[in-house]
Amino acid sequence: MRRAAGLLALAVGPVLVLGVFFVLPVSGMLARGLWPDGSFDPGAVAEVLTRPRVHRVLWFTAWSAAAATALSVGLGLPAAYALHRLEFPLRRVLRAALLVPFVLPTVVVGVAFKQLLGESGPLGSLGLDGTPVAIVLGLSFFNVSVVIRVVGTAWESLDQRPAEAAAALGASPVQVFRTVTLPALRPAIVSAASVVFLFCAAGFGVVLTLGGLRYSTVETEIYLLTTNLLDLQAAAALSILQLVVVSVLLVVAGRLRSVPDPGVSRVLARPRRPRLVDVPVLAATGLLLLFVGVPVLTLVAGSLQVDDSWSLGNYRALSSTGDQQALLVPVTEALAFSLRTAVDATWMSLLMGVLVATVVTRRSRSRAERRVRSGLDGFFMLPLGVSAVTVGFGFLITLDRPPLDLRDSPLLVPIAQALVALPLVIRTLAPVLHGIDDRQRQAAASLGAGPLRTVLTVDLPVVWKPLLAAAGFAFAVSLGEFGATSFLARDDQPTVPVVIFRLIGHPGAMNYGMALAASVVLAATTALVMLLVERLRVPSVGAF
């Protein structure tokens, strides 16, 4: 009983934070839609779901997310094998590089893809700009790293012996893969796919930038209904639908999340040198690198050109406020502010993440307790699937009175970013904490160590690396966060993604060049952080 109370006390803080900064604003917006004139009107909400346009939107969301998920899995599987099971030079650098797209701001990726696929870009002749194909490619670009991390980690710790036995019995490599390896990896693949599907279905910036206007997803439709038409009823209807779907997906992903048995120590298969057999896999990985690399290289090339000649002019201009004072503060200042915000967001999400991960991973003594724990776990994943615009407007209408008059607080931006990064932090820490044998803690306690001492001697040595890795990941996510930040950032203190968005929204060739240069700087900073994270060799980073 005391133990349960102690664990609950740990969870109270994070639950309160999420309650105030997420549940309350979202409920506020939903309430506006459901009680339009003070009277409860669910009929109007139901009516929204019968509109033909809404059906089109739902259908497009479903199939584009499914196609992008299939593409991510198809591209991610060979790369997961090559990067986690084969030994070749620069393997770690590549692994870090492939994590970068996931944390790049959508604004930057949108610009990169536009440069590449636009009618005048190098691939303009394909006529992909503004087609569903471009949207699917963009979504996969973001999410392929999730598949690589999740499946690669599982593949690393796969027991080799069944596969070797099958091979000894005369099975061909293909047969071994189909009958032994694939079934063993299935939970990891399905879990990764469900998370990727969730991210794709909630895709916003990419769809808006690459889809032109012919295609809208639930997320862009909510944005349109809220900001342009102020049709809160329809927005509420779609938000509720979104919440339901997200919850279902989270339950599916949670059920399938393969939790290693803490009693078994994780044995990593030794990566081996590539052989002739691995050529197709390596070729597929090369293709993936091309897919991720080309948009980024297009961006870099564009940023190094001023008036069609090579120059660093765009980078030098970053300390100015652009053509015609496009900006209030130079990009360099925005970068400093971004870094400061990211530091704040990082410690907030780490603090909450550690508490939540601790609570959800302790051994449960009863079925009810286990239910509560997994419920908590899912609760903190919710921000992944709710549109930023709903949360943003919700802030305005719910946090407007003391004691919660926070609308103009400078801490709003880091708090919002911390909530975005929180699920990733929890997913990084939880598997590690799960792997600590409870008997070690009991042994420490029986030898007279207090709770704090136990944590310091048993948990900390195992957790410090994942903690640092999670910190780096949260930092990178915060640097690139655009949706919520654009809504909350104050004009005199913009973050880099907000500044990039402003620069491409102003006429003048100089501003466009600066936007590209700022994107490259942001991507490089992110890549550097991810490289440091990768050096820590924490398998669960970026895995779900």
Next chain:
Amino acid sequence: MTLSTRARAQAVALTTTGTLLLASCSLSGGDSSEASGVDGGNTPTEVVLITHESFTLPEELTEKFEADTGLRLTVRAAGDAGTLTNKLVLTKDSPTGDVAFGIDNTFASRAVDEGVFAPYAPTLPEGAADFALTGDGADVLAPVDAAHVCVNIDDTWFAEEGVPAPATLADLAKPAYRDLFVIPGATTSSPGMAFLLATIAEYGDDWPDYWTDLMANGAKLTDGWSDAYQVDFTQGGGEGDRPIVVSYDSSPAFTVDGAGGTTTSALLDTCFRQVEYAGVLAGAENPEGAEQVVDWLLSDEVQAALPDSMYVFPVSSAVELPADWASFATQPETPYDVDPAEISENRDDWLREWSDVTSR
């Protein structure tokens, strides 16, 4: 569990760096402390202006305002005109500021009908009365600037290709201009909405047919002005290849070629007038300060600074335009116009229909 010496050294290094970072550059360590807007008594020392992200004015003007009034001017800028309007409507019971600038004539009626603004009628500068709202909005919103959304063309492209340049909306649907036109979307951008309204003003109830023709003629839609102008337009920042774009009447002033000319021009028979207004918010904590801000936005100094800061024309006819503007940015004589009340009433239906027509 023993850590190797190297790992331990790494850990120490990383932890130290992290701590230093934390200590030196968190926001709380920065200088973002909020002074309260009220000093002891009940005289407000601050006035808060809510506006959209394109708002910017030279610092010396802001400093002068603060020196003249003794108030600190806090600017809260985010989102576009649509987001701004909806923010104000959603928070009308507890406004986040005292005064708002940047609601345009396509959104004005919604805000006025919702009772967002308190009455205030400043002395308008010379020539501004032509831009004022009629009806309910007249006593609460003061016009500050005007811009026209016009179709822009790349003159150099048409000269090189030897194609005669288009001049009217009807021209744009002709086969000669197939695949040359790029338009920011009406549902996602304010210039896009303005262009839709221009076509509604020209064609009345037959506007969907015109749009069907435009789309059949290979017009391309983007989600915002920046994608259309910067990426697809031949004279934008990128390497676009469409020489016709929906932009502003002031845009040609930004494509000056250095040889005393400009490479683009606005088609003055395709323009829709967008006027931006300022008003005192109902329930403002500092209504007097809010009124002073409105007066300040209408003062000669601010009116003269508008073109260079925000690419818009001042409503005052008493101030001089910058040199480039005087030569290259021409305001249309008879722009299209749609009554704000009518826009407010039909916006949803028009946008819905527009979405259907353009996504067929």
